[in-house]
């Protein structure tokens with residue numbers, strides 16, 4: 001089905017006018033993939049990462065060997081954390097660390113937060129979370145609640161949108177220890193109001209932990225300015241750190257020394273090489289570490305952070321808004337005639353860097369798209385997520401990808417004869 005618009009030509013004009021277009025050359029591409037629309041799940045590798053990884057084998061690892069620990073590896077978790085904080089999070093140095101996976105850091109921070117809260121006020125035994133939060137976030141708090149005898153309060157957001165400040169206001173009370181939410185909802189892509197929600201939680205005496213997996217590197221964050229207490233995020237999406245790259249955690253300076261994470265290991269000790277008899281925690285951000293830092297896994301994200309630093313987060317966000325806006329427009333025109341529904345916000349101010357589309361056949365459609373070299377992802381029960389990584393995705397990829405969705409849907413009977421907006 002065609003709507004008379006030459007989407008490829010429109011995309012070409014937008015690419016020609018894109019001030020960040022030249023950054024696309026920095027990424028590894030292969031001829032087989034014609035549209036990569038899953039940068040919100042796994043970012044493309046950078047060309048520079050090839051040399052960085054090979055160079056590491058011959059240089060710091062192969063040549064410096066164990067001396068590498070004194071020559072930068074021991075400092076890497078905080079040095080890289082500070083870079084993520086400066087470039088992407090609006091966080092002053094000394095509050096961000098790279099370690100573990102998001103899941104493990106969530107566990108450490110949730111436990112640290114609720115233990116400190118219950119320790120100060122024994123009646124503060126509640127955790128507020130939403131039913132549409134990412135599974136790992138829900139599973140971790142369910143585990144901690146069972147372990148520590150806490151109660152969970154569930155916010156039920158509109159799945160096409162996200163948690164609102166009003167819902168948080170209604171959910172928190174003098175019994176709430178912690179509120180755990182995602183900045184950008186993994187399903188709808190809605191951006192939560194960090195400033196308002198954090199303020200509401202604080203008024204109730206609760207701490208707030210933000211999951212930044214879907215915002216870091218694509219949506220601006222201002223952790224210090226918004227008085228956020230704790231945050232976590234992954235680095236394999238918009239920070240292009242590669243599969244299984246370690247995550248980061250943020251703990252505001254004012255909580256250092258008061259919040260203690262539960263996985264006590266030698267790397268979080270005040271004096272790592274004292275080989276002491278008893279654990280004495282570091283009084284800074286290093287306390288969040290447990291075991292040996294994953295140095296190799298930290299290499300690729302450095303290249304992406306350098307690129308984002310050069311382009312600047314405001315420009316990255318502008319490109320993201322332009323890409324998702326184009327995707328919404330193309331979906332309205334090309335896909336709504338087949339009954340495809342927009343399950344993301346129309347307002348770009350509250351839309352992250354992915355757009356979710358719903359159709360009952362999207363599971364099978366996604367499999368066929370992958371065969372054709374068009375790579376979005378599928379989220380049950382029937383959502384296609386179109387993830388647009390601002391520095392590596394072209395408008396041409398968006399046009400090619402959504403045209404391919406229309407082509408795959410075209411043998412199916414349209415749900416109505418006249419196009420309607422994808423609601």
Ligand SMILES: Cc1ncc(COP(=O)(O)O)c(C=O)c1O
Nearest residue numbers: 101102103134136186211213234
């Ligand atoms: C919002 C959110 N939180 C957490 C995770 C994953 O956690 P981990 O890095 O431990 O696999 C994801 C993964 O996609 C996510 O989208």
